[in-house]
Amino acid sequence: MMPSLADKAERNPPHHVPYDAWGNRIDDIQVEDAWLELVRIGQEAGLVAMPHQAHFGRYARVVQAGLVNLFDPASAVATCPLVMTDGAAHVLSQHDPELASRYVPRLTARRDAWTAGQWMTEKEGGSDVSRSSTVARPNGDGSWSLHGTKWFTSATTADVALALARTENASEGSAGLSLFLLELRTTDGHWNGIKVRRLKDKLGTHALPTAELDLVGAIAHPVGELGRGTAKLGGLLNIARLWASLGGPAGVGYLLDLARDYAQRRYTFGSFLCHNPVHQRWLARIAAEYEAMIALNMEAALAIGSAEHGGDTLMSRLLAPLTKLACARESIWAASELVESFGGAGYVEDTGIPRVFRNIHVHCIWEGTTSVLAHDVMRVLAHSEYGEAFMADLRRRYAGISIDALDGVKARIDDAIRQLRPMVAQPKTCDARRLAWGMARTYQALLLAEAAQWQLSCKLDDRGLVAAELFARSPLVEADMSDVPDSMVAGLANGNVADSALDIAG
Numbered sequence: 488m489m490p491s492l493a494d495k496a497e498r499n500p501p502h503h504v505p506y507d508a509w510g511n512r513i514d515d516i517q518v519e520d521a522w523l524e525l526v527r528i529g530q531e532a533g534l535v536a537m538p539h540q541a542h543f544g545r546y547a548r549v550v551q552a553g554l555v556n557l558f559d560p561a562s563a564v565a566t567c568p569l570v571m572t573d574g575a576a577h578v579l580s581q582h583d584p585e586l587a588s589r590y591v592p593r594l595t596a597r598r599d600a601w602t603a604g605q606w607m608t609e610k611e612g613g614s615d616v617s618r619s620s621t622v623a624r625p626n627g628d629g630s631w632s633l634h635g636t637k638w639f640t641s642a643t644t645a646d647v648a649l650a651l652a653r654t655e656n657a658s659e660g661s662a663g664l665s666l667f668l669l670e671l672r673t674t675d676g677h678w679n680g681i682k683v684r685r686l687k688d689k690l691g692t693h694a695l696p697t698a699e700l701d702l703v704g705a706i707a708h709p710v711g712e713l714g715r716g717t718a719k720l721g722g723l724l725n726i727a728r729l730w731a732s733l734g735g736p737a738g739v740g741y742l743l744d745l746a747r748d749y750a751q752r753r754y755t756f757g758s759f760l761c762h763n764p765v766h767q768r769w770l771a772r773i774a775a776e777y778e779a780m781i782a783l784n785m786e787a788a789l790a791i792g793s794a795e796h797g798g799d800t801l802m803s804r805l806l807a808p809l810t811k812l813a814c815a816r817e818s819i820w821a822a823s824e825l826v827e828s829f830g831g832a833g834y835v836e837d838t839g840i841p842r843v844f845r846n847i848h849v850h851c852i853w854e855g856t857t858s859v860l861a862h863d864v865m866r867v868l869a870h871s872e873y874g875e876a877f878m879a880d881l882r883r884r885y886a887g888i889s890i891d892a893l894d895g896v897k898a899r900i901d902d903a904i905r906q907l908r909p910m911v912a913q914p915k916t917c918d919a920r921r922l923a924w925g926m927a928r929t930y931q932a933l934l935l936a937e938a939a940q941w942q943l944s945c946k947l948d949d950r951g952l953v954a955a956e957l958f959a960r961s962p963l964v965e966a967d968m969s970d971v972p973d974s975m976v977a978g979l980a981n982g983n984v985a986d987s988a989l990d991i992a993g
């Protein structure tokens with residue numbers, strides 16, 4: 488059997504060649520052709536181009552999400568440069584017509600297209616970029632030179648990158664950061680003032696060249712006016728979070744298909760696994776979670792696509808962090824269960840299962856960790872119109888569920904909405920994770936109930952009903968633990984670590 492492109496790419500990870508045979512510093516990053524081929528396949532299928540062209544209108548992100556769902560598990564995370572390119576094209580189009588006219592057609596082409604990176608994370612922090620120390624100095628000709636270290640830069644095969652940097656004398660904190668665009672290599676193929684420290688040795692995403700880079704006078708151009716660097720990344724983050732929310736469920740869907748097939752063929756204790764009630768209940772529980780993830784993915788894609796086409800922006804701003812935090816986390820649980828469902832085979836590399844499992848984990852880290860996204864939701868809810876729009880959407884969907892078979896599901900959703908109502912109205916007093924998680928899961932339960940109603944009445948198919956039942960029986964809003972005082976929680980969380988060791992920020 489021919490190895491898949493993804494297998495080939497993962498088995499031959501990128502490597503860094505710092506010097507040539509003459510001892511000259513070259514910092515070559517050698518990447519497996521199979522991985523570059525996967526990037527090309529994604530570009531030619533229109534995964535980047537689609538939302539930037541008029542063809543599918545407000546549904547473009549839904550079509551894109553569907554294709555990403557199919558492509559991602561076989562892509563060896565070649566989706567990473569595609570996400571960043573999609574996001575860069577969006578930012579340039581929104582904030583700098585001149586740079587956009589020069590770069591967006593190249594970034595969104597289907598053939599011989601360019602890719603883009605995004606360089607935010609520094610040693611000082613990724614969740615909190617306000618302490619970024621990369622400095623931008625003017626060259627006097629409209630261009631700037633960047634100096635500093637970018638600590639995580641994925642897809643160093645990119646042609647251009649968006650980078651945050653602080654102009655000299657700009658204020659401290661996020662307010663002093665500007666956004667710059669740079670080409671990674673000069674026209675003669677040399678690095679543009681960039682030195683590669685090393686490639687990261689990672690838990691997963693093995694085919695993806697993620698490097699630590701020193702910027703030593705990289706020539707760059709401001710995106711729009713100087714300042715508001717992090718604000719300009721807002722639209723990019725919505726897109727990147729949507730993509731990051733798709734990867735986990737895509738991998739789970741792939742593993743679930745394999746698990747169903749395995750259960751049809753694996754004979755244990757006198758019967759096939761697919762006839763074993765314990766195994767059936769377990770797979771059904773995972774399948775319900777998968778359906779809930781896909782439903783939220785697609786609804787977020789529709790909301791973001793609609794906002795990009797002049798529609799309402801309130802729900803898209805909330806659904807982007809909600810789908811990312813819920814699906815990235817739920818998919819790790821589901822994938823871990825599915826690995827076990829194959830017994831030993833799930834742990835063995837030649838089945839391809841460990842590769843998919845490893846690559847799912849990254850989605851809860853990049854583009855904002857779970858807690859950071861929960862804080863983001865709190866920040867949004869501080870403007871009451873967002874919470875009001877969310878609660879109105881819940882009520883509208885709830886009112887549309889009318890068939891008796893869903894009464895039990897409705898009762899659980901009703902209970903969850905009652906708990907959420909005061910929290911959404913007064914987010915400051917809540918545990919951010921409990922609130923965001925509760926919002927996501929209640930929304931998912933409603934989406935499943937809507938789908939179940941449609942499937943039952945239009946297709947006479949009760950699988951959606953079972954998915955809604957199983958999903959809604961898990962807690963939609965987690966138990967309230969706010970009566971356990973913060974001081975006691977801190978004692979358990981911090982354990983016996985000495986105060987001095989905790990002060991790593993120095």
Ligand SMILES: Cc1cc2nc3c(=O)[nH]c(=O)nc-3n(C[C@H](O)[C@H](O)[C@H](O)COP(=O)(O)OP(=O)(O)OC[C@H]3O[C@@H](n4cnc5c(N)ncnc54)[C@H](O)[C@@H]3O)c2cc1C
Nearest residue numbers: 605606607608612613614639640641852853854856858859
């Ligand atoms: C494979 C890979 C590729 C990457 N590629 C890129 C890239 O191309 N470009 C780029 O810019 N970055 C990239 N990153 C970096 C990634 O975006 C950051 O790692 C991520 O944002 C987290 O930042 P951090 O590593 O500084 O962790 P920290 O910010 O130190 O977070 C540590 C923990 O603290 C928690 N935490 C932080 N703040 C709060 C808070 N206010 N409240 C509660 N909890 C909090 C977090 O949830 C987390 O659990 C990549 C990361 C990985 C793993």
